Amino acid sequence: MSARAGIVEHVTCLGCGCACDDITIVARDGRIAEARNACALGAAWFGDGSVPDEVRVHGASASLDAALDAAAALLAGARRALVHLATDVSCETQRAALGIADILRGAADGPTTATAAGGVLAAQRRGRAGATLGEIRNRADLIVFWGVDPARRYPRFPSRYAPEPPGVFVSGARAVAGVDVGDAVAPDGVEPRLRLDPGEELDALAALRAALAGRAIAAGARALAERVAPLAERLRAARYAAVVYDGESASGGGGGGDTRRAEGLIALVQELNAHTRAALCALRAGGNRSGAEAVMTWQTGFPIAVEFSRGAPRYRPDEGAAAWLARGDVDALLVVGDPAALASLPGADAPRVCIGPRASTARPEAVVAIDTGVAGIHDGGMAFRMDDIPLPLRPSLPGPRDALGVVTALAERVRRAAAGRPA
């Protein structure tokens, strides 16, 4: 990859959870000159591919070896270490990083807890009726955008998945419907359209379910029932309906309201499957955050917010990284991935080791910072699309040291250090 000019095709973009894998990267002089097929968000994610390449300990340049020693010493000496699986690293790197939390009897979390826990918790209560994005593309004859215009944060969703592309089992144009929830609006021009105040959303979901199930409506809810009736009719008439909503809460913080909303949507689509076929699609952001959930799930049994202080995973979904940091519970923080999202959290100034893309730019500055490549630009491996379809990452530029190698080396040092301390 040292050539001055190069073209790499079929590159997977992690700019959002769509994980479009049809990007062609044109590189010149060690920089990305063009990201063909990428949307504006994707182009911004790739940028020119330049990232810092530093290894720092206490603010001074250091050898990788010295930095790994310092990082292992800091982590192994901690009473309660937190490993944060941040964005833009591969599943392979996430797997190794989670092992560090386990061996240290620390805690681990990923980006989902702060922005999308509601959907996770709701699905743990009820399950979910879903589909991979390609099934929606090839089968759904009705797409309902529920309080979301994908153009904003998932720009190629309409052209790659639905409603625009042809589908094997879809003849002619698909039907589209929209639901506006306050200022969370469906795409412009989508008709029919149901307009709801945010305070009405849960009642509207319940009314839709009742309409589908043919249940009687309480007198006080008749007006709402009449407003949702046309949408209920469309849903029921579809052969395969896809209800698309934004799984990432715009404000962050993902409280109980998000869980109830996700649960209402899940229940609606499950009920719909008593009559016709339907899938709920939660749009999710990028950076392989879905990979962090998947890896945490297969290694610990829990997709978010795990702690190991008793030697085995315990689930703390009502806490998570932000709560632990704010409470001052964390005396060493290992961030694996892009550190930007954590910078603003209260308590994130706990002594930190940052390993990942742009680690050296973290502020306040980490005790140990090791810059690595970005998964999907410089580093290879595997990442998950928002629907848990795993995709390969194709490096298109030479970068700094790869994150997997660094985290694996750190894990080995931590293992040796931990073997020497009392259980």
Added chain:
Amino acid sequence: MTRLRIAGGMVYDPANGVDGEVRDVCIEDGRVVASLPDDAPRLDARGLVVMPGGIDIHAHVAASSVNAARRILPEEHVRDPERAPALEGGGGRSGTGGTVPTTFTTGYRYAGLGYTTVFDAAVAPAAARDTHAQFDDTPIVDGGCYILMGNDAYLLRQLAAGERERARDYAAWLLGATGGYAIKVVNPGGVELWKRNVREVRSIDDAVEVPGVTPRAILETLADAADALRLPHPVHIHCNNLGVPGNVATTLASMQAVDGRRAHFTHLQFHSYAGERGKAWSSAARQVIEHVNAHPGLTADVGQVMFGPATTLTADGAVEYLLHASTGRKWVNIDVELETGCGIVPYEYREKAAVSALQWVIGLELFLLSSDPWRVVLSTDHPNGGSFASYPELIRLLMDRAYRDERLKGVNQKMLAGSALADGIAREYTLNEIAIITRAGPARQLGLTRKGHLGPGADADVTIYTPNADRAVMFSTPRHVLKGGVPVVEEGQLRRAPSGRRLHVRPAFDEGVTRDLRRWFDQYGTISFDNYPVAPLRDPAVGEGA
């Protein structure tokens, strides 16, 4: 060179005709050898039972569906924390159990039962990469996976066009692209129908898409493909109408449809019901097993139901909707693009529930009326009929009539009238037969020439048990387990957890199919054709090297 002489044990190696003889098993560099010098290190196995490592021919342990199940079972995981084992040199990993344990815990617990090889029985091709990543985190056991093809849109198109050779080439390409071991069929055509809101397959001659595309045609085509490609394992079939009363008709028709070909029928228990929907069910085990007994080309695993918690998890989405609707339990459905489906419902089999009791009885009848243990082997369809952790209890039920009859008295009798087990079956499995249905038989069915036996050249996967009249105790606590010659369990303690190998095939095919496939992907795929195949696996394909 690492050498070990397992000295003086009672060896059960049915593939080599050894039935409880006292003899030595010699191991060198991970393989069984004919002899070793007298000064080689010895493991004193006098008074102990020595068998090849166990082989699970059908379980769900490392698929995207399995992880979807783990994700919705926090309540099970909270109740079953598993601390890291104290491995030599450290590096053990913690996890959680329940019916769908985490990856590290899965590897440790299988090894802790003396199992050293496990196949994941249902992998959506588009998610095969996920399976390999999960297997990479599942230590000790060698792993392989079966690739779901029975509802694949491209494959059904080839059938519609009468292009059975191209269908075969596609199957071969898909196995290589996914790192799979065998062709899996789940509810042939029925999952595609479920996606079209058609919830029932009345017969294997129902048209799925266009005339000519029927469950029968799918079964024939894929059974022929497995034979023509000389795959080590035949097509692995989960019939239509799983769990439906009266499904014995479909099951027998499916068996007849593949007559003259090799075929493996999986979790037979779930397909051996007489009766009608909405009316009483009864056992059709005798009809089904008599057909299997009379047809030497057929093999099967039982899919025994064990009382207690389970998680039903299958590519057969329609079944899971019915289970959700009838139990009210939480339910996951995931339709996988152009390939297959996935459904998950947590479940509990209760002694006092009539259907659970009937299912338990039918599974035992299949075992006890089977005339050939080489062809009818042990499974619970983990975690569908129960966890793999219940295998020792199942072995006890097979080996101990008094215990079995006592348990039978405690179950709901409502649907058991006329069943063979209720009428009394005296048979008790011998240790040799247990070694067949858990080791030698699965190895033979899978075409694994280096596994399931202890002759020279075999992988040194060995389990050593302390004999105990309570067979459940005996089989749940092996004294020693070796995997590839590495002592993983010593004196009952898990001490080492080497990585397992990946078992996969790479059959040859006419490359012409890839031109057509590339067009198909360009038109309808959401994954680039070039990104679809998994990264080359570390281990060579079976039949291609050491």
